[in-house]
Every structure is written in structure tokens, then in C-alpha cells.
Amino acid sequence: MKKITIALAGNPNSGKTTVFNNLTGAHHHVGNYPGVTVEKREGKRYYRDYEFIIIDLPGIYSLTAYSPDELVSRQVLLGENIDIIINIVDATNLERHLALTVQLMELGLPLVIGLNMMDLAEAENLKIDCSLLSQLMGYPVLPLVGTKNKGIDELLDAAVHLKEGPPAFLKKIIRYQSGVEKHIEKIKGLIPPDSVMTGGNDRQESLKRWITVKLLENDSEVVSRMKRIPNSQALLAQVAESRQQLQEQYREDAELLIVESRHAFARGAVREGVEFPGEDRVSVTERIDNIVLNRILGLPIFLFVMWLLFQMTFTLGQYPVDWLDQGVSALSSTLEAILPDGLIKSLVVDGIIAGVGGVIIFLPNILLLFLGITFLEATGYMARAAFIMDKLMHKMGLHGKSFIPMVLGFGCSIPAIMATRTLENPKDRLITILVVPLMSCGARLPVYILLAGAFFGPNMAGNVIFSIYLIGILLAVLMAKLFRTWLFPGPSEPFVMELPVYRIPVWKHVLLQVWERALLYLKKAGTVILAASMLIWALFTFPVADNGNALDPAEKMEQSIAGRIGYSIESLIKPLGFDWKTGVALISGFAAKEIVVSTMGTLYSIEGEDADPEEEYFQQNFAERVREQSGFTPLTAYVLMLFILVYIPCLSTVAVVYRETNGWRWPLFLIGYTSILAWIISFLVYRGGLILGLA
Amino acid sequence: MTKMTLKDLTPGEKARVARINKRNIIGRRLIEMGVSPGCEVKVERYAPLGDPIEIKLKGTHISLRKVEAEIVEVEKEC
Ligand SMILES: Nc1nc2c(ncn2[C@@H]2O[C@H](COP(=O)(O)OP(=O)(O)O)[C@@H](O)[C@H]2O)c(=O)[nH]1
Numbered sequence: 001m002k003k004i005t006i007a008l009a010g011n012p013n014s015g016k017t018t019v020f021n022n023l024t025g026a027h028h029h030v031g032n033y034p035g036v037t038v039e040k041r042e043g044k045r046y047y048r049d050y051e052f053i054i055i056d057l058p059g060i061y062s063l064t065a066y067s068p069d070e071l072v073s074r075q076v077l078l079g080e081n082i083d084i085i086i087n088i089v090d091a092t093n094l095e096r097h098l099a100l101t102v103q104l105m106e107l108g109l110p111l112v113i114g115l116n117m118m119d120l121a122e123a124e125n126l127k128i129d130c131s132l133l134s135q136l137m138g139y140p141v142l143p144l145v146g147t148k149n150k151g152i153d154e155l156l157d158a159a160v161h162l163k164e165g166p167p168a169f170l171k172k173i174i175r176y177q178s179g180v181e182k183h184i185e186k187i188k189g190l191i192p193p194d195s196v197m198t199g200g201n202d203r204q205e206s207l208k209r210w211i212t213v214k215l216l217e218n219d220s221e222v223v224s225r226m227k228r229i230p231n232s233q234a235l236l237a238q239v240a241e242s243r244q245q246l247q248e249q250y251r252e253d254a255e256l257l258i259v260e261s262r263h264a265f266a267r268g269a270v271r272e273g274v275e276f277p278g279e280d281r282v283s284v285t286e287r288i289d290n291i292v293l294n295r296i297l298g299l300p301i302f303l304f305v306m307w308l309l310f311q312m313t314f315t316l317g318q319y320p321v322d323w324l325d326q327g328v329s330a331l332s333s334t335l336e337a338i339l340p341d342g343l344i345k346s347l348v349v350d351g352i353i354a355g356v357g358g359v360i361i362f363l364p365n366i367l368l369l370f371l372g373i374t375f376l377e378a379t380g381y382m383a384r385a386a387f388i389m390d391k392l393m394h395k396m397g398l399h400g401k402s403f404i405p406m407v408l409g410f411g412c413s414i415p416a417i418m419a420t421r422t423l424e425n426p427k428d429r430l431i432t433i434l435v436v437p438l439m440s441c442g443a444r445l446p447v448y449i450l451l452a453g454a455f456f457g458p459n460m461a462g463n464v465i466f467s468i469y470l471i472g473i474l475l476a477v478l479m480a481k482l483f484r485t486w487l488f489p490g491p492s493e494p495f496v497m498e499l500p501v502y503r504i505p506v507w508k509h510v511l512l513q514v515w516e517r518a519l520l521y522l523k524k525a526g527t528v529i530l531a532a533s534m535l536i537w538a539l540f541t542f543p544v545a546d547n548g549n550a551l552d553p554a555e556k557m558e559q560s561i562a563g564r565i566g567y568s569i570e571s572l573i574k575p576l577g578f579d580w581k582t583g584v585a586l587i588s589g590f591a592a593k594e595i596v597v598s599t600m601g602t603l604y605s606i607e608g609e610d611a612d613p614e615e616e617y618f619q620q621n622f623a624e625r626v627r628e629q630s631g632f633t634p635l636t637a638y639v640l641m642l643f644i645l646v647y648i649p650c651l652s653t654v655a656v657v658y659r660e661t662n663g664w665r666w667p668l669f670l671i672g673y674t675s676i677l678a679w680i681i682s683f684l685v686y687r688g689g690l691i692l693g694l695a
Numbered sequence: 696m697t698k699m700t701l702k703d704l705t706p707g708e709k710a711r712v713a714r715i716n717k718r719n720i721i722g723r724r725l726i727e728m729g730v731s732p733g734c735e736v737k738v739e740r741y742a743p744l745g746d747p748i749e750i751k752l753k754g755t756h757i758s759l760r761k762v763e764a765e766i767v768e769v770e771k772e773c
Contacts, residue, residue: 061727066720093755096729256715259726285756289739289749298743387758391744394760400747494721495747496728496763499756 004163005053005081009073009104010088011097012059013500015116018146018509019088020056038072047156063103065221068426077107084159088114091121091128094274098266101137102174106213108206110162111139114155118143127275136269138172147506173206174265176258179249180216183242188212190235215239217255285501292384302388305381306407313369314411314442320364328357346541355533358592358652359526362414366521369408369415370514373422378505382422383497390495396477397484399428399493406432406476409439413653417660418521425493431483433657434670437649438476440469443593448641450597454623455637464638472645475677528655536591554605562587576643576682577636586643592650604629635689639682647678699771701750701764704738710769711735717766728757730767
């Protein structure tokens with residue numbers, strides 16, 4: 001069967017995802033581009049004798065080298081195997097969308113332009129002349145309604161036509177001002193033929209011109225690429241001279257000159273091809289925004305939406321979580337009863353099932369969260385949320401969109417970190433990912449309740465716990481600022497963005513997207529979580545000291561690898577007032593922070609291990625035992641809470657960071673910085689407390 | 696006379712873009728979003744916390760921070 005490879009390109013919010021889903025049905029998979037956190041979606045479609053491979057590029061405004069999304073798109077488009085570009089543009093926003101089209105035209109690939117949102121354009125009384133636009137642009141322009149699946153096959157027909165037919169189209173390319181063209185000719189002559197990698201002669205010519213224009217725009221990636229060719233010195237010297245001369249001639253930077261010409265071209269096409277209705281009326285979107293972005297109402301409405309999202313994710317999500325939890329425990333007690341005692345049983349029950357349980361237990365939260373977020377994104381509210389919170393977040397060196405993940409962090413870091421996907425800028429996203437674990441999550445609360453209850457009594461416990469949460473927030477603000485200045489210096493990404501019109505989401509597409517995300521979580525993070533749970537199990541199980549007389553659980557733990565690690569790090573955590581048993585408990589907390597308590601329970605041989613930790617009797621018993629055996633004071637307990645707040649997030653979080661950043665570098669950094677920070681904070685508070693006499 | 700920028704407009708005011716004053720990534724992004732010399736802009740509102748601002752331009756709504764609005768020089772029509 002003949003093959004046509006298509007790249008789907010377009011601005012964000014052009015309806016590209018909708019069209020992609022229509023084109024491919026459910027036959028696609030989602031992955032990552034190598035080395036970057038940009039999502040890669042690829043799908044297939046069989047139509048007329050062809051197998052279409054459809055590659056969905058990230059939504060972009062331009063083909064510069066400023067963002068990974070743009071770089072990735074360029075790489076795909078400049079690569080060997082793309083036959084045709086299908087460019088989705090928003091008919092109600094033609095001028096801006098066509099500016100990208102103009103850049104795509106310069107790549108020398110056949111182009112099909114899909115005018116999406118024609119239903120909205122009609123509702124707005126825009127009269128768009130597609131055939132005139134086709135003539136002006138030099139490539140077929142076809143009407144589409146993505147949400148109604150209209151006009152989709154015609155896109156493919158046009159693609160086939162371009163592939164098979166005689167070149168029916170003009171292959172238009174935009175011309176810049178005569179002065180610019182003069183310099184383009186000069187520079188182009190200096191580019192050796194073999195430095196353009198792909199395509200036939202025709203394409204080579206186009207690409208040479210493209211490289212030339214990019215050089216004039218001072219495009220960092222193309223410049224560094226051209227530094228490697230033989231006559232680079234002469235070439236780059238000419239580029240510098242040309243830029244200088246253009247600056248003098250037009251009193252404008254060459255880069256802006258070129259960008260402006262492209263827009264002028266798009267503007268011209270729109271002026272001729274589109275007839276606008278007279279005076280514009282106040283649109284529905286404007287009416288909604290008058291309320292939702294109102295100076296007084298805007299903030300409360302936003303907070304209410306946040307509250308709903310949080311409640312839905314965690315309160316509503318708690319029911320399925322509980323069912324899953326019960327299911328998992330039912331399964332493990334059944335197996336406990338069936339399997340013979342021994343290592344296998346321990347592996348299955350405490351290793352595998354606990355690990356699998358640890359993976360799926362988050363699934364309801366993740367599904368619900370993404371349902372909420374995808375819904376908010378599809379309606380257009382997400383951009384408003386960023387608009388409302390940007391001032392506050394910008395003060396921390398972050399972006400308005402960082403707010404939502406940070407709030408979700410109070411529930412659980414895992415969905416929170418996955419929610420950072422709404423941040424387009426990779427620096428903003430990384431910083432947010434790195435500080436989210438400092439927002440104290442729900443799993444840490446039982447530990448605080450127990451420790452605070454046991455050592456501070458019911459009256460003080462609330463305040464003590466509240467102070468821990470506050471310290472977490474303060475540390476997050478502080479670290480975000482530090483990371484912004486040290487790790488990612490330089491000017492921050494512009495905030496300039498569109499506030500799209502409100503739309504009613506299409507449920508099918510929302511659900512599809514939610515499902516994709518959940519699947520990604522299960523595949524990538526799930527496997528890591530499972531493996532790490534088994535590793536932790538092994539640490540607490542081996543070596544099996546079996547000298548006939550059964551050891552009690554505390555002794556077993558002491559002799560395990562974890563126990564030994566606990567001993568060996570004792571000197572490290574001694575300055576914080578902890579002993580080796582605390583060390584062991586902290587190691588177990590790596591699996592999930594709430595486990596710290598039960599490990600301590602085992603180690604200090606506290607009776608009634610299954611007793612409700614919130615019960616007073618258990619708390620007293622716990623406090624007494626721990627005090628007796630380790631010399632803990634309220635101060636040490638407080639320091640331990642602080643340490644648990646800050647130190648290495650649980651392994652599921654680390655796994656998700658690995659998955660979201662596409663490598664081990666950042667999860668390792670996260671482990672490193674949180675451990676060091678936890679130690680420093682704990683040390684300061686402990687020593688300070690001692691000096692103040694708060695033993 | 697100091698020149699007027701987008702930042703100096705209050706909500707509801709209209710003006711015409713005269714120049715983009717900086718050649719950095721912000722300037723470029725603004726042009727990409729359609730903020731180019733000659734076009735008419737209207738400041739719709741400030742965010743509830745006072746920054747960023749929302750402008751309307753050829754039927755689309757764009758938000759930008761005040762520091763970014765500062766580089767857009769505008770002329771008010773009389
Ligand atoms: N009215 C209308 N809405 C559309 C059309 N195509 C997409 N949408 C909606 O536009 C929004 C953005 O679409 P999406 O495919 O996510 O855009 P992307 O950002 O380009 O991937 C979604 O709410 C879609 O349901 C269309 O032809 N008409």
C-alpha cells in the first residue's frame with residue numbers, strides 16, 4: 001500500500017487535536033519526543049488506496065527556536081519523511097493563524113490549509129472566500145468543522161491530489177522588502193549545496209532560502225548549525241554585515257522586519273479573502289468575562305472553581321480510592337490465607353500486591369483531576385485562571401498557570417505534578433514540579449496527627465500541624481525563587497497569550513484525552529513505582545535470619561538491610577536528634593509517607609499495632625514508647641515532622657517526575673535537594689530549639 | 696514629551712499601536728500575536744490583582760503583563 005506521511009500543524013486552540021482525533025479515530029499513540037517533554041502523538045488512517053501516517057505537532061505560533069515545542073516541530077518538518085503538511089487554522093482568527101501558514105510555506109513542502117471553526121465564522125457573519133484564499137496563498141484552502149467531523153476526508157483528498165497530481169498549485173513563497181531580498185540573494189550564494197540535508201532539488205532551493213532567512217533573523221539554532229559548515233566564517237560575516245545594513249536602511253531590527261512582513265502578507269490575504277460584518281457586538285465570551293474576570297468577583301469565582309476541582313479530585317475521588325483499597329486488602333488477605341508461609345508469600349503479599357496497589361490507588365484521583373483540568377482547558381477557563389493568578393505567581397518567579405498544580409499538591413503530589421502539563425514553558429514547568437512536593441500532601445497528615453497528638457496533646461496539635469503546612473508553603477516560595485535565579489537565570493518567558501473564546505467542550509474528545517493521560521501514567525510511572533516498591537520490600541525482608549527461633553517483627557526489621565542502613569546513617573541524623581530507628585522509619589517512608597508511623601510502631605514494639613492511631617490510648621502508648629526508647633522530646637517530634645515534610649518525596653512522586661521530565665536527571669535532583677534541605681531545616685530548628693531550652 | 700505606552704491606557708481606552716520598542720522575544724511574540732504598528736487596540740481590563748492586563752485587538756483577546764505592555768508605544772486618536 002502506498003504511504004503518505006502528514007504533519008499536522010497549527011496554532012494552539014486551532015482545533016488541531018480535535019481534527020487529529022477525527023482523522024485517526026482511536027488509532028494513535030502518545031509518547032514523547034526524545035530528550036524533551038513535548039508530547040508526540042502519531043496515528044494512522046487508511047483512506048482511498050493510501051496508508052496515512054499522521055504526526056500531530058505541538059501547537060505553535062511560529063517556527064522560531066525559542067521554545068522546545070517550536071524546535072521539535074521544526075525538526076519534524078525539516079526531516080526526511082514528511083510528504084505533506086496539513087495546517088489547521090481558526091477561521092475566526094485568520095490573520096494570526098495565517099502568519100504561521102506563511103512560515104510553513106517557506107519550508108518547501110506541499111501544504112493543505114484547513115479552515116477550522118467554520119461554524120463559528122458563520123455565526124459571526126464572516127464571509128470567507130475559500131477559493132480566493134487558495135489563490136492568494138497558493139495552496140488549497142478547505143472549510144472544516146472539527147467538532148462536527150465535517151470536511152475531514154476532503155483534507156485527505158486534497159493531500160492525495162497534491163501527492164499524485166501534477167503540481168496544480170503555485171508553491172507560493174512570500175517576498176520580503178526589496179532590500180531584504182537583496183541580502184537574501186547575497187547570503188544564499190554562500191551556503192554550500194550539501195549543507196541542506198533533505199529533499200530533491202526543488203526542496204533544496206526552498207530550504208536554502210529558509211536557512212538564509214533564519215540567519216537574518218538571527219535564529220540561534222540555525223546559526224549554530226551553520227557554524228559547522230566549511231565556509232562558515234565568510235557566511236556568518238556576511239550575515240552580520242547584512243543585518244547591520246538592514247538595520248541602518250530600515251531603522252528596524254532585521255528580525256522584526258521579517259516577522260512583520262509575514263504578518264503583512266497574512267493581513268493582505270485576509271483583507272481580500274474575508275468580508276467582515278460591520279460593527280462588532282459584545283460577544284458571549286465578553287459577557288462571560290465581564291463576570292468571571294470582574295475586579296471584585298473574579299478572584300472569589302476562581303477560588304470557588306479551585307475548590308470544586310480539589311473537592312472533585314480528592315473528596316469525590318476518595319470513594320473509588322477506598323473501594324480499590326478494600327479490593328487490594330481483600331485480595332492480599334485471601335492470598336495470605338491460601339499461600340504457604342515463606343518468602344514467596346511475603347513477596348506476593350507485601351511486595352507485588354502492595355506495589356500494584358500503590359500504583360492503582362492514585363488512578364481515581366488522576367482520572368478525576370484530568371477530567372476537571374481537560375474540561376477547564378477545553379472551555380477556555382484555564383487561560384483566565386492564569387490571568388487571575390499571574391501577579392502572585394510571578395512574584396515567586398513562576399507563571400500564573402503554576403497555581404493550580406501547587407494547590408493540588410496539598411492533596412497529592414502525583415496528580416499535581418501531572419497537572420504541570422498545562423505550563424508550556426519548560427523552565428516554569430520544571431520549577432513548579434520541583435517545588436510541588438513541598439506542599440504538604442494528604443499522606444503526610446496522618447503522620448503529623450500521630451506525632452503532634454502524641455507529643456503536644458490535643459490542644460496544641462492543630463496549631464503545630466498548621467505551622468508545618470505554613471513552613472512548607474514558605475519553603476516552596478523560597479525554593480522557587482532560588483531555582484529561578486540560580487538554576488534558570490535569564491529573562492522569564494513572556495506572558496503574552498491569547499484568552500480564547502469560551503467553547504462548549506465535546507465530551508468524546510475530553511474523555512479521550514483523559515484516558516490517554518491515565519494510560520501514560522500507568523505505563524511509565526506505574527512500572528517504576530512497582531519496581532521501587534519491590535526494592536523497598538526487599539530492603540525490609542533480606543537477609544532472612546532464620547536460626548530456628550522466630551524473631552519478633554522488631555528484631556527482624558533490625559537485621560534487615562533497611563535496619564543496617566538505619567544504623568549506618570545514624571551518625572548522619574544524630575545531629576537532628578534522631579536515632580537509627582527513626583532512620584529505618586524514614587527509609588520506609590520513601591514507599592509512602594504514611595508508612596513511617598507503622599514502621600515506628602513495629603520498631604518500638606508498640607502493642608496493638610492495628611489500633612487506630614488517632615485513638616488516645618494508642619497515642620499515649622506511642623509517645624511513651626518512643627520517648628522511653630529514643631529519648632524523643634516534643635522538640636524532636638516537631639523536627640521529625642519537619643523532616644517528613646521536606647525530605648525525599650515518596651517514590652511514586654519520584655516516578656512521576658521521571659515520567660514527566662523524561663529522564664533521571666530531575667528526579668535525582670529532587671531527591672538530592674529535598675534531602676539536603678530537610679537536613680538543614682531540621683538541624684536549624686533542633687539546634688535553635690535546644691539553645692532556647694525547648695528540650 | 697514622554698511617549699505613551701499601552702501600559703498608560705486605562706480600561707476602556709482605545710489607541711493605535713505606533714511602535715514596538717524592543718527587539719527581544721517579547722517584541723517578537725507581540726508581533727506574532729498580531730500587535731503590530733497601525734492596528735487599533737483597546738484595553739479591556741486589568742486582572743483582579745492589578746496585573747496582567749487584557750487587551751482586545753481585531754476581535755481577539757490577549758493578555759500581557761504590564762512590563763510587557765510597556766514596550767508597546769501607542770498614539771491616542773483625538
Ligand atoms: N465550534 C467549534 N469548536 C471547535 C471546532 N474545532 C475544535 N473546536 C473546539 O475548540 C477547542 C480547542 O480545540 P482543540 O482541538 O483542543 O485545539 P488545539 O489546542 O488546537 O489542539 C475545543 O473546545 C474544541 O471542542 C470547530 O470546528 N467548531
